[in-house]
Amino acid sequence: MVFNMKVEILRLGHRKLRDARITTHVALTGRALGASRMYLCGENDPNVGRSVKRVCESWGGSFDVVYREDWQHLLKSYAGVKVHLTMYGLPLEDRMPEIRDGSADLLVVVGSEKVPGKVYELVDYNISVTNQPHSEIGALALFLDRLLGGSELHLDFPGGKRRIIPQGRGKNVVKLE
Amino acid sequence: MVFNMKVEILRLGHRKLRDARITTHVALTGRALGASRMYLCGENDPNVGRSVKRVCESWGGSFDVVYREDWQHLLKSYAGVKVHLTMYGLPLEDRMPEIRDGSADLLVVVGSEKVPGKVYELVDYNISVTNQPHSEIGALALFLDRLLGGSELHLDFPGGKRRIIPQGRGKNVVKLE
Numbered sequence: 412m413v414f415n416m417k418v419e420i421l422r423l424g425h426r427k428l429r430d431a432r433i434t435t436h437v438a439l440t441g442r443a444l445g446a447s448r449m450y451l452c453g454e455n456d457p458n459v460g461r462s463v464k465r466v467c468e469s470w471g472g473s474f475d476v477v478y479r480e481d482w483q484h485l486l487k488s489y490a491g492v493k494v495h496l497t498m499y500g501l502p503l504e505d506r507m508p509e510i511r512d513g514s515a516d517l518l519v520v521v522g523s524e525k526v527p528g529k530v531y532e533l534v535d536y537n538i539s540v541t542n543q544p545h546s547e548i549g550a551l552a553l554f555l556d557r558l559l560g561g562s563e564l565h566l567d568f569p570g571g572k573r574r575i576i577p578q579g580r581g582k583n584v585v586k587l588e
Numbered sequence: 589m590v591f592n593m594k595v596e597i598l599r600l601g602h603r604k605l606r607d608a609r610i611t612t613h614v615a616l617t618g619r620a621l622g623a624s625r626m627y628l629c630g631e632n633d634p635n636v637g638r639s640v641k642r643v644c645e646s647w648g649g650s651f652d653v654v655y656r657e658d659w660q661h662l663l664k665s666y667a668g669v670k671v672h673l674t675m676y677g678l679p680l681e682d683r684m685p686e687i688r689d690g691s692a693d694l695l696v697v698v699g700s701e702k703v704p705g706k707v708y709e710l711v712d713y714n715i716s717v718t719n720q721p722h723s724e725i726g727a728l729a730l731f732l733d734r735l736l737g738g739s740e741l742h743l744d745f746p747g748g749k750r751r752i753i754p755q756g757r758g759k760n761v762v763k764l765e
Contacts, residue, residue, distance in 0.1 A: 433609055436723035443722035470720055499752055499759040503741065531757050541741055542752035543647055545620035546613035552726035553733060553741075564680065564718055564730075575676055575719035580708050582676040 417491075417516045418446040418555070423482055423530065424523040425453035436548045437521060438463045442474035444555040444563040446519070449475070452482040453523070471571025486533040491516030493534040496550045497526065500537030507557050510536060519554060521547040594668075594693045595623040595732070600659055600707065601700040602630035613725045614698060615640045619651035621732040621740040623696070626652070629659040630700070648748025663710040668693030670711040673727045674703065677714035684734050687713060696731060698724040 420441045425434050430453075438449045438459060451459060460476035467474055479485050486493060494510060496519065510517070520534055531537050540550035555563050576583040597618045602611050607630075615626045615636060628636060637653035644651055656662050663670060671687060673696065687694070697711055708714050717727035732740050753760040 429609070432606070433613065436610065436725060439720075439722040440726035443718045443720040444726070466721055472720075499755055499761075501754050501756055504738075528758070531759075537756060539752075539754055541620045541743070542754060543616075543620040543649075543745060544643055545616040546725050546729075548613060548723050548725040549617035549621070549729035552723075552729040556730060556733065561681075566718070568720060575716075577678050577716055577719060578676055579678055579714060581705070582708075584676075 415515065418558070419516070419518050420446050420449040420551070421452065421482065421485065421518055421520045422449055423452050423520065423526060425451055425456060425459075426523065427454045427456045430523050431456065431458060433523070433548065435459050435462050437551060438474065438476055439466060440548050440552055441555070442466070442472065444552060445559050445566055446555065447474060448477060450477050450479045450485060452479055452485070467571075469572050471568030471574075472566075483529065483533065486520070486530070489518050491518055492536070493518045493520060494536045494538055494554070495520040495530055495534040496540060496547060496554055497522070497531070497537050498539050498542050498544055500539040503538055503540050503554060503557055506536055506538055511558060517558070519551060521551055523547070592692065595735070596693070596695050597623050597626040597728070598629065598659065598662065598695055598697045599626055600629050600697065600703060602628055602633060602636075603700065604631045604633045607700050608633065608635060610700070610725065612636050612639050614728060615651065615653055616643060617725050617729050618732070619643070619649065621729060622736050622743055623732065624651060625654060627654050627656045627662060629656055629662070644748075646749050648745030648751075649743075660706065660710065663697070663707070666695050668695055669713070670695045670697060671713045671715055671731070672697040672707055672711040673717060673724060673731055674699070674708070674714050675716050675719050675721055677716040680715055680717050680731060680734055683713055683715055688735060694735070696728060698728055700724070
């Protein structure tokens with residue numbers, strides 16, 4: 412069942428100065444839409460993990476950010492289906508039935524500016540969310556949506572300090588405990 | 589018909605140094621998924637428009653980035669349905685049937701760090717893509733997906749210099765004309 416699937420993200424080629432916010436958005440989008448961990452590759456940057464930790468403390472759930480120097484080793488040793496999101500890959504919706512059935516665990520690989528050619532070889536699928544250049548964050552959101560079939564919009568995030576009561580106007584935030 | 593709808597984006601509170609890449613991702617995600625223009629508010633930043641123009645020249649289609657100093661005037665005078673994406677708003681899927689039926693034109697409003705309270709009042713809908721903090725880029729992608737019903741994954745971008753032929757491995761880019 413797809414709902415028991417563990418979904419993790421591999422963020423390639425992080426550059427501390429240039430990518431800090433984009434990489435944090437990748438992690439937060441992953442967290443909000445059902446992933447449980449992001450492996451950070453490229454430059455080590457504890458600020459990303461710290462930002463995400465603060466979000467989990469406030470808003471609940473758990474999401475790890477784990478630095479890995481050797482992305483090739485991670486890709487080679489990962490016990491699950493590996494999907495690389497790239498504008499050059501095969502259309503999202505064509506391969507999704509296969510990907511959903513593939514395994515209990517899934518690693519979604521997103522690059523930054525330049526992705527080494529080897530990545531295309533080491534993954535099980537190279538998947539495009541349109542063949543236009545846009546954003547790894549947008550691509551990740553749509554990939555997780557198709558993977559989790561819309562259930563990612565209704566997840567529980569237990570253990571936070573605050574919770575939002577949805578409103579037509581303004582903000583309604585309840586403090587918990 | 590939803591497919592004739594003109595969809596535009598209003599990016600609030602852009603800060604040139606801090607938001608350059610995030611705002612560019614907002615524009616590119618909007619472009620790739622069916623929007624035709626982004627109004628840029630906050631600090632003026634011609635680089636965003638230049639980046640997007642280069643993408644259109646290479647990959648086709650048309651997408652404007654237009655700077656507007658006065659976002660209040662823009663919101664007040666916009667002839668169409670205005671939807672603000674915010675984690676505090678009403679769930680995406682609950683309001684979507686209404687939003688899709690609302691008008692020929694639609695303005696999707698996304699903020700950066702702090703969104704003035706007035707925005708919540710000046711729009712027709714405050715909509716949340718989950719009530720968790722994540723990314724205006726991920727939220728925009730899922731909003732456009734639900735709005736356009738998946739058709740945004742199959743758009744044509746006429747007039748570019750190159751086109752991708754989707755591949756399971758590697759890259760296949762054809763030069764046009």
